[in-house]
Amino acid sequence: MLMVSITVFILAAFVGFEIITKVPPTLHTPLMSGSNAISGITIVAAIIVSGRAEGALATSLGVAAVILATINVVGGFLVTDRMLEMFKRDPR
Amino acid sequence: MNGTLQSVLYLIAAVAFIVGLKRLTSPATARNGNRLAALGMLVAVITTLLGSGVVSLTGIFAGIVVGSAIGVFAARRIAMTDMPQLVAAFNGFGGGASAFVAATEFIRDPGALDTRISIALSVLIGSITMTGSFVAFAKLQGLVSGNPISFKGQKLFDGFIALAILVLAVLLVTSPTSLIFWVLTLLSLVIGVTRILPIGGADMPVVIAFLNAASGLAAAAAGFVIGSAVLIISGALVGASGLILTSIMVKAMNRTLIRVLAGGFGGTSGPQAETGQLPVKRATADDVAITLAYARSVIVVPGYGLAVAQAQHVMKDLADALKARNVEVRFAIHPVAGRMPGHMNVLLAEADVPYDQLYDLETINRDFSRTDVALVVGANDVVNPTAREDTASPIYGMPILDVDAATTCVVIKRSLSPGFAGIDNPLFYMEGTLMMFEDARKALSDLVTAVNNV
Numbered sequence: 001m002l003m004v005s006i007t008v009f010i011l012a013a014f015v016g017f018e019i020i021t022k023v024p025p026t027l028h029t030p031l032m033s034g035s036n037a038i039s040g041i042t043i044v045a046a047i048i049v050s051g052r053a054e055g056a057l058a059t060s061l062g063v064a065a066v067i068l069a070t071i072n073v074v075g076g077f078l079v080t081d082r083m084l085e086m087f088k089r090d091p092r
Numbered sequence: 093m094n095g096t097l098q099s100v101l102y103l104i105a106a107v108a109f110i111v112g113l114k115r116l117t118s119p120a121t122a123r124n125g126n127r128l129a130a131l132g133m134l135v136a137v138i139t140t141l142l143g144s145g146v147v148s149l150t151g152i153f154a155g156i157v158v159g160s161a162i163g164v165f166a167a168r169r170i171a172m173t174d175m176p177q178l179v180a181a182f183n184g185f186g187g188g189a190s191a192f193v194a195a196t197e198f199i200r201d202p203g204a205l206d207t208r209i210s211i212a213l214s215v216l217i218g219s220i221t222m223t224g225s226f227v228a229f230a231k232l233q234g235l236v237s238g239n240p241i242s243f244k245g246q247k248l249f250d251g252f253i254a255l256a257i258l259v260l261a262v263l264l265v266t267s268p269t270s271l272i273f274w275v276l277t278l279l280s281l282v283i284g285v286t287r288i289l290p291i292g293g294a295d296m297p298v299v300i301a302f303l304n305a306a307s308g309l310a311a312a313a314a315g316f317v318i319g320s321a322v323l324i325i326s327g328a329l330v331g332a333s334g335l336i337l338t339s340i341m342v343k344a345m346n347r348t349l350i351r352v353l354a355g356g357f358g359g360t361s362g363p364q365a366e367t368g369q370l371p372v373k374r375a376t377a378d379d380v381a382i383t384l385a386y387a388r389s390v391i392v393v394p395g396y397g398l399a400v401a402q403a404q405h406v407m408k409d410l411a412d413a414l415k416a417r418n419v420e421v422r423f424a425i426h427p428v429a430g431r432m433p434g435h436m437n438v439l440l441a442e443a444d445v446p447y448d449q450l451y452d453l454e455t456i457n458r459d460f461s462r463t464d465v466a467l468v469v470g471a472n473d474v475v476n477p478t479a480r481e482d483t484a485s486p487i488y489g490m491p492i493l494d495v496d497a498a499t500t501c502v503v504i505k506r507s508l509s510p511g512f513a514g515i516d517n518p519l520f521y522m523e524g525t526l527m528m529f530e531d532a533r534k535a536l537s538d539l540v541t542a543v544n545n546v
Binding site for chain 2 (some may be wrong): 001002005008009011012013014015016017019020022023024025026027028029030031032033034035036037039040041042043044045047048049050051052053054055058059061062063064065066067069070071072073074075076077078079080081082084085086087088089090091
């Protein structure tokens with residue numbers, strides 16, 4: 001299992017390098033906030049582990065994970081959209 | 093929902109992230125790309141909620157509601173100048189989520205060897221990212237000093253903690269106990285704080301980019317814990333993105349990641365520069381307005397001083413006034429013009445400056461020699477010719493904008509005080525340089541009036 005995970009990780013990292021090097025400097029801030037929102041995918045893990053957590057401590061830690069990941073996802077995508085909305089081409 | 097369908101939906105989400113990021117390669121398609129990625133996230137979340145194994149939904153829904161409310165509030169209310177703090181905080185939340193996932197899973201079942209390796213990685217990276225990001229946030233927000241903060245023997249202390257973390261991580265994998273897990277977590281949280289505190293404000297763009305990469309790695313590590321491909325793929329993408337941005341920033345600042353993380357550089361109180369013994373040419377708004385109004389081409393070099401003075405909008409007014417007189421106006425953006433990669437572009441976009449008027453360093457540097465006026469507003473180190481010529485200069489080798497190649501260079505600056513690097517700038521004393529000692533906003537609005545009266 002761990003080897004499969006490592007394989008997927010390395011291949012995805014190569015895809016990431018290929019794509020991200022083509023992002024122009026003018027979009028680097030939205031890239032950061034947008035990719036940050038994508039890293040909020042931890043919300044999936046947070047939901048799964050909270051769903052099967054037992055006991056008060058584990059349950060509260062799980063819910064805390066859900067809260068933090070949700071802030072990342074919702075806030076990240078929204079603020080990126082807000083920024084990208086402002087990028088306009090010269091009308092002339 | 094059966095396992096295969098679930099896997100397919102997660103794959104769709106991962107593809108949406110990749111295509112979404114690909115659309116971020118052009119400003120014309122970027123917004124659409126971000127929305128596609130958001131849609132992918134929605135698919136992933138719904139798939140998870142409907143999946144088997146989720147027993148109690150009450151806590152999860154409460155968490156999603158609370159998190160969404162905070163996220164919406166932060167995204168709506170944040171000022172564009174404060175974007176670095178927000179991204180720093182979000183990096184921290186991402187890291188924190190991964191650490192909490194690892195803790196929750198460890199309490200339930202430390203699992204087999206593979207899982208324990210993943211749990212150790214996840215709690216380690218996640219905790220360091222969380223506290224490190226919160227310290228970066230506090231520095232950027234001005235809650236703690238932007239100067240390097242350290243104590244005697246700090247490096248030894250950090251080295252000791254790093255060693256202890258390494259030993260505990262190995263112990264957690266071989267013979268897991270709760271005590272080892274919690275001490276490992278605690279030490280990771282501590283080293284996040286003690287390693288970021290000694291880093292000065294000027295290095296924060298590098299730190300945020302690096303913590304961005306770390307938040308991606310934390311997500312991937314959480315993916316290792318629960319064996320989820322979509323988490324691993326997303327985490328790897330973000331990790332790659334953060335590392336690329338980190339490398340761009342360290343090159344633009346003439347630093348290395350190791351030296352940045354070693355700390356101690358770039359406080360606001362650098363060595364005192366020798367200023368004021370050489371004559372400078374002072375110019376009034378009227379002098380400068382005439383130079384600008386009769387120029388064929390002008391390149392504006394905005395620095396962070398422009399943003400501090402909230403002068404982006406009046407800058408745009410000046411550009412419009414000049415364009416109305418058929419002056420070609422372009423903006424040259426140094427990679428470290430703002431407080432994070434691409435920050436200045438966002439600030440100018442907010443002021444409705446079209447993105448096709450913004451040029452990066454490599455693209456525009458050759459054009460300065462064919463330009464009548466270079467207008468430097470609130471920038472200093474990024475236009476300092478010593479970076480090009482003086483091998484003894486601390487910023488020697490840093491890529492700069494060659495504004496001194498323009499026929500006339502106008503510098504708007506509050507005083508002759510040195511920039512972050514704490515060194516004097518010979519540009520100010522050059523033959524073709526005119527100095528306007530004024531707050532950026534005041535100077536620019538005077539210039540708008542004066543240009544309209546020419």
